Amino acid sequence: NPSDSDVTINTKGSDWLWAVFAVMLLTNFLMMAWMFTLPKGRRTFHHMAIFILTTASIAYFSMASNLGSTPIPVEFNGNRENLTRAIWYVRYIDWVITTPLLLLELVLATGLPLSDIMALLFFDEVMIITGLVGALVASTYKWGYFAFGCAALIYIWVILLGPALKSSGTLGPDFKKAYLLSAAYLSFIWMLYPIAWGLSDGANVISPDSEMIFYGILDILAKPVFTAWHVYQISRLDYTKMQL
Numbered sequence: 370n371p372s373d374s375d376v377t378i379n380t381k382g383s384d385w386l387w388a389v390f391a392v393m394l395l396t397n398f399l400m401m402a403w404m405f406t407l408p409k410g411r412r413t414f415h416h417m418a419i420f421i422l423t424t425a426s427i428a429y430f431s432m433a434s435n436l437g438s439t440p441i442p443v444e445f446n447g448n449r450e451n452l453t454r455a456i457w458y459v460r461y462i463d464w465v466i467t468t469p470l471l472l473l474e475l476v477l478a479t480g481l482p483l484s485d486i487m488a489l490l491f492f493d494e495v496m497i498i499t500g501l502v503g504a505l506v507a508s509t510y511k512w513g514y515f516a517f518g519c520a521a522l523i524y525i526w527v528i529l530l531g532p533a534l535k536s537s538g539t540l541g542p543d544f545k546k547a548y549l550l551s552a553a554y555l556s557f558i559w560m561l562y563p564i565a566w567g568l569s570d571g572a573n574v575i576s577p578d579s580e581m582i583f584y585g586i587l588d589i590l591a592k593p594v595f596t597a598w599h600v601y602q603i604s605r606l607d608y609t610k611m612q613l
């Protein structure tokens with residue numbers, strides 16, 4: 370039955386999701402172990418990484434258990450009426466918590482003014498929530514929400530590559546280098562999320578199982594790989610220069 374595969378993940382999909390869950394949980398424990406080797410004043414970035422990985426672990430636990438989705442009618446299959454697709458809203462609940470934390474991981478070591486940090490977090494919430502609403506809307510209006518979300522992401526890039534880069538330079542060349550590497554990596558990975566959305570919740574061209582593989586790889590790169598690499602770089606910098 371073709372419509373079954375559109376509304377739910379299969380066993381293989383679930384095995385993959387358990388594997389991603391295990392990666393999130395394991396890196397979380399490693400991050401905790403590392404944090405406890407450090408004095409209290411040097412734990413902020415590890416703390417944030419733990420919040421991010423804990424949230425992701427619970428989200429993947431839900432998806433692997435086939436929980437956290439709802440069927441939404443899709444308009445794009447002319448000959449198959451009443452077709453629905455599973456929209457994995459639990460993903461967006463994860464992102465609404467973790468993406469602001471990921472941005473804070475980046476900019477709290479740049480001396481970026483608080484007003485710019487607030488703008489960054491606001492547009493991040495706009496991006497994720499328009500993505501969620503767009504995914505839940507059955508009509509082509511969903512692309513209107515998608516456009517708002519993309520505009521918000523562009524604004525995030527502008528802040529990251531403009532004022533945040535500039536202010537990281539004022540803390541010293543080592544700060545600027547660490548920031549630039551992390552910001553470039555994050556900006557590239559985040560660009561792939563709207564593409565995954567367009568193919569899955571947007572145009573419904575890939576199945577939920579393929580969606581799980583696409584987002585699963587992105588989530589591993591954006592959370593455990595990014596936080597481990599970024600926190601490692603930060604741990605070599607002078608904490609007295611940061612406003613934590």
Ligand code: RET
Nearest residue numbers: 497500518519522559562563566591592
């Ligand atoms: C959506 C759809 C609307 C337009 C845009 C999107 C971007 C999402 C991003 C998500 C990043 C998630 C991360 C998760 C944790 O690891 C919401 C898909 C632009 C950039 C980094």
